[in-house]
Amino acid sequence: MQFSDAPDVLVVGAGPVGLTAAAELRRRGVGCRLVDRLPARLPYAKAVGIQPRTLEVWDRMGLVREALDAAVPMRGQLVYVDGAEEARIELTLPEEVPYGFAALPQYETERVLEEFLARFGTRIERGTELRSLTQDADGVTARLVTASGTEEEVRTRYLVGCDGAHSTVRKALGLTFEGSAFPEEYMLADVEVDWDLPPGYGVRSLHRGADGAVDDLLVCIPLPGTGRYRMSMLVPPELSAAPGAAG
Numbered sequence: 001m002q003f004s005d006a007p008d009v010l011v012v013g014a015g016p017v018g019l020t021a022a023a024e025l026r027r028r029g030v031g032c033r034l035v036d037r038l039p040a041r042l043p044y045a046k047a048v049g050i051q052p053r054t055l056e057v058w059d060r061m062g063l064v065r066e067a068l069d070a071a072v073p074m075r076g077q078l079v080y081v082d083g084a085e086e087a088r089i090e091l092t093l094p095e096e097v098p099y100g101f102a103a104l105p106q107y108e109t110e111r112v113l114e115e116f117l118a119r120f121g122t123r124i125e126r127g128t129e130l131r132s133l134t135q136d137a138d139g140v141t142a143r144l145v146t147a148s149g150t151e152e153e154v155r156t157r158y159l160v161g162c163d164g165a166h167s168t169v170r171k172a173l174g175l176t177f178e179g180s181a182f183p184e185e186y187m188l189a190d191v192e193v194d195w196d197l198p199p200g201y202g203v204r205s206l207h208r209g210a211d212g213a214v215d216d217l218l219v220c221i222p223l224p225g226t227g228r229y230r231m232s233m234l235v236p237p238e239l240s241a242a243p244g245a246a247g
């Protein structure tokens, strides 16, 4: 077991939330360590839509140019019902709003934030997992296991839990997770398509069954690159892994 002190803050989890927390601390001169149990960034698009307000925040932080260089503008959405175009929604904004909507895959958001953080000399300590923590009136003691398998006990003033939906920090603090998962199962893919739909528009295509209820759904979100989209669709029963599903 190795014993160490973290600078003021230990941030657990280097997804968009942990990277943002670490970047905000570092740019205000607060020392922090940032750990993530994954050995590398995941290559899946995951969260893609960037709101105009996020771009304003990134502008204030000083990384909006890098983000926009990697993103594509989102111009609107095409809605199809049973194969026919039903609506074309334009994402227009009042003139005083400085940025529009954009599409940026999550791995690019994470890359931009990670590179920004590196400017302050802070890098993600990858392959490092938080196993447990205890807190007292003066701070937090965290037990980490590093990529080499070394156990490390870290003493820090604050620990910020940014470790996602199955958070170890949340469970260690006995906090509840209200709500439940949606019953629908989706399958996702990043694909290149050859079609004549206008670039920069998301596509939402519904199919209704004989009873009028939606029985199939395809959602396509533009990604940077020619003809690239993140597509998601309902999993048909014969491909479902859910208990009780056909197949």
Ligand SMILES: Cc1cc2nc3c(=O)[nH]c(=O)nc-3n(C[C@H](O)[C@H](O)[C@H](O)COP(=O)(O)OP(=O)(O)OC[C@H]3O[C@@H](n4cnc5c(N)ncnc54)[C@H](O)[C@@H]3O)c2cc1C
Pocket: 012, 013, 014, 015, 016, 017, 018, 035, 036, 037, 038, 044, 045, 046, 047, 048, 049, 106, 128, 129, 130, 131, 162, 163, 164, 165, 167, 168, 188
């Ligand atoms: C397949 C998929 C598609 C998605 N599509 C969309 C979408 O279209 N739009 C949308 O808005 N959102 C989407 N999401 C959700 C989006 O990815 C999450 O909302 C977002 O990642 C949350 O960011 P976060 O930083 O809170 O957590 P995460 O991105 O989950 O990051 C948490 C990090 O903590 C690390 N970690 C976890 N436990 C520990 C531990 N004990 N010790 C150290 N590190 C730890 C993990 O390795 C991870 O890197 C999608 C998610 C998935 C899985």
